[in-house]
Amino acid sequence: MSPEMNKVSKKSDFPGSLLRNQLFIPFAALFILLVFNLIADPSFFKITMSQSNAGNAVLLGPIITILDNGSELAILAIGMTLVTAATGGQDISVGAAIAIAGSTLLRVLCGTNTRPDTLRTTVFAAFLISVLVAMAFGAFNGMLVAIFKIQPMVATLILYTAGRSIAAWINNNELPIISTQASPTFAYYGGYIPGIPIPTPFFIAAACVVVILLVLKFTNLGLYTQAVGINESSSRLNGLNPVFIKWLTFVILGVCVAVAALIKVSRLSSINYSVIAKDIEMDAILAVALGGNALSGGKFNMVASIIGAYVIQMLTTTLYKFQVPSDALPAYKAVVVILLVVFSAPAVREKLERMDIGRSKKTGGVRA
Amino acid sequence: MKENAILQLTGIYKSFPGVKALQNVDFNLCKGEIHALMGENGAGKSTLIKVLTGVYTKDEGEIYLDSHVEPVAIRSPQDAQHFGISTVYQEITLCPNLSVAENIYIGRTDGIYQNWKKMNEGARKMLQSLEIPVEPTTQLGSCSIAVQQMVAIARAVDMDCKVLILDEPTSSLDDQEVQKLFRLMRELKQRGVGIIFVTHFLDQVYEVCDKITVLRDGQLVGEYEIKDLPRVQLVSKMLGKELDDMSDIKSESSAPAELEKADVIFEAKDLCSNAGIKPFDFYIKKGEVNGFTGLLGSGRSECVRAIFGADRVTGGTVKKNGKTIKIQKPIDAMKNGIAYLPEDRKIDGIVGDLSVRENIILALQVMKGFFKPFTKAQANAFADEYIKLLSIKTASADTPIKSLSGGNQQKCIIARWLLTHPEYLILDEPTRGIDVGTKVDIQKLVLKLASEGMSVTFISSETDEMLRTCSRLIVMRDRKVVGELSGDDLTQTKIMSTIAGNEEEKK
């Protein structure tokens, strides 16, 4: 229908600025929060050395709290970014999946005894099993999305609804508790390793980030997921298997879920199926969005997502600090979402770009 | 208004930003007439129909209808329906989970009261009178596409339509179903309904229509009685080449003697895919440039897509250098040295948000494997090499490909496939929608590649382009290979007569 509709783009003059553009959003948010805290209460940046009840020297302070509590979110943001990029949708079942993975972990460690004196196996072995289980549930979601072409949010709604019941069922509705007598080391994953004053979750998150950055560097995961997310049909004609790649991103998210579950369960050495990692899926999705990644899929910037995750945690911690009721937190996050959505809306973007061009070229009324 | 005329359009103009879709188009439809509306894609058929059905508002021109003395204004599809203009699209727009009778009467009852028995009785009578073989209480979704289409027509008829527009109704029907549909059309013709029939199938036009109106590039070419317009003429009118001034352009590179001796590199037998083409045979020699030609929808793209494994291959064998190879997915074809530049650059070609560099290396990267990404330096070297080689105009290799012009985007996709060093390159409409300079560049490139020993299949809607580049043409009609032309047969005239089909032979 359109033979000669060659669109000569007028904005081809922002070459490498895309990357800068993308990191701009999370860094700007970070900056705003830092400045706000600096003005409102400089003690936000205070870090003190203390001794924990387990006898370890530990660092304390809001910044450390953010690095600690933001870990699960950062880990989930990794998988969520990939899922978003490849499928143009989000997995809303990660909270429920964490309940399942955490429940599996405890089931393997404790057996049917809810207060074991000794663990039935090593934490590592139990973790591996919970990784497999989480990958299996990820594979289920991935199958619905990739093979049956169900909209990701709709497909993962199934596990979102059923996941916590499945988690409870895995442990017969019991709430196992791992005491320090049973395993002195189990609490390390969500706490501190003796002799290291920085919370362990931070190291786990850092390790995950390093792993994913290495994977992105030494494999084509990034190129493939982006290509599939931007243009599935074209990707297929270039020899890619979009079905497999979409499925794979959900399986990778499953691994992230299992790691996050280990931290979550270790923090309290127990689990509560109905509230563990509650609403974390929304924070993880928000992290991806705050990273400047399009929720409709395609190009992504992993580092930006991870920064986004810590920014959200910083927001949460800041709000707690100023005694905002925790049931009002979603309202504040909603404001962030609204701002993000508005700023990434095509109409606003166009306007901003036009303003930009107008400023730089002093030619206001150029319209394509 | 002419005698017997039911619908008359005069001087219709419609334009969209940047495109003049209709310019001064006239169209006349008489009572009890089946009138074919013909034209290649982009000729303005759909725009005209949308103007007629109120989807678009015309810029200029007048529409006269039946008994109305004054020109009528059709501002919405509801208006059109009110005036007795009904449309049946290729895609069924009825509700598959309602019954046949419900579909016929939906949205037309007075108030909420519905007498089911009466409704089913009425529907049965009407279906019988139109000889549509279906029970009114059957769920529509369980009927065949043909029956669904007929139900859609029945609904239109029952709404007292005077003008029935059938937009590509036969695309998803088999031969028998087409015949059933034609019977229904003739029945309606007897009743005095004027039918506008849009189709790509020439055979069907000559089987069922009384008149033909041809559009080209948004302009009226003419209105003809079916008996006055032989197929060859029709094709030439659609393509816009008068038979007389078609001079033969010989391919510059054709060295028939050498090609004669060359080995067949790829060979297909009884190949068919789920895209609805009839099984076909095919071969290409080393260093040969051949092409598929035929009207749009004749199946030329589907053939090459089957060779590349882009559609699901449902039968047939492919041999490379005499050995059978298995091509089920594009990656299989790529590993066997086949490259495919798809017809629709935007949908199947570019990966819009990715950079020029990533777009260029994509295919080779996929062939190399998941765990072996190119280093940034390698990727840049490749990109720079081909940006220079094909003189791609881009700010840098980092620029997103979507911000390039169409021609430069196309060059990037060609670069992508040249980078894989294919033995056989398939170019499906590589010159569509790009500027003239780039078109010539691409044609030259094709000939150069062939002279270096690459086999190329070149598909284009523009016949002279194909004559200039191809040494052998495979002619398609109605999703079938109907002929092969080479040597002295490579003339516009011959191509058109083959596309049109030999009428004597058919009768």
Place this chain on the structure above:
Amino acid sequence: MKKKVLAAVLAGAMVLGLSACGGGAAATNEPAPAPAATEEKKEEAAPAATEEKTEEAAPAASGDLIKVGIINNDPNESGYRTANDRDLQATFSAENGYDASFAYSLKNDEQIAAAQKFIQDGVDYLLLSAADTAGWDGVLQDAKDAGIEVILFDRTIDASPDLYAASIVSDMDKEGQTAVDWLASQNLDKYDVIHIQGVMGSAAQKGRSGALDAKVAAEDNWNIVTQQTAEWNAETAQQIVQSVIDSGKEFNVIYAENDDMAKGAVAALDKAGISHGVGKDVIVMGFDCNKWALEELLAQNWNYDGQCNPFQSSYIDDVIKKLEAGETIAEKTIIMDEKGFDATTITQEDVDTYGI
């Protein structure tokens, strides 16, 4: 076609989810893994009920079981609810002369639908723990018209007392008052309290917050360092306490409105090296008497735990027996006995008896 496949998959997945839920319920159905509940019944309910049971056993044996429809909240909701459900399942068994059907939902409309179904099924008694206080008049009137006796447990509703036979509840205000009185008896010079609340507006939150708020308002040396809801969530409680610690404010009491949140708070204390428990820097208070929480008391890591008695079934059983015998219920609202445990006096026996 695509839609059909989608529907099939969705349906399949739902079945999977449901069967998982069903499995969970089935598991709790067995009396064996619920030692706490069964023991509890033996000790508390048995002496009161056994004599009547022998009389009632005759009709029961002849197959004339008392049909009860039980509408409860989802047992996965909390440890309290799990114990509550187990207790009901154990009491209303065929051996005890009951034919019980269970329906679980956290949503009022689903609960009402379940009640209507039970009325249609012609149950003799309808036992109800309503998700929401409002909206029950119509269905309870239907029950009354059908001659079905309604017994409320755990939660009251906004309906005329004529519509139900009895209401067996915990007195949340009393629970809060008991806890606050205990705290006052500690005779601290100064009370700097971190108050972690449950889901705002819930009966438990209102009752437990109310007593503390009143005390803080009345006494000069009582003040609230922070008062926030953690919505019964341990993780959230941990973050709240963490943020108080980070901000360097002084506090010496953690008043958490359930055990989970107390646990989260303690995790934050442990991390920061703040001592807690009997004779330590911070007093830790929880509610609900989870078994693991009472163990913390026994180990003197926490100081106080207030009971919220989930074992209503013996009270209900009692009411049904009376009604079956033709007696009338003198006092419609029956308040259950609830204790508060002090870490200095709690015994292993208490843990075994009252832990849920």
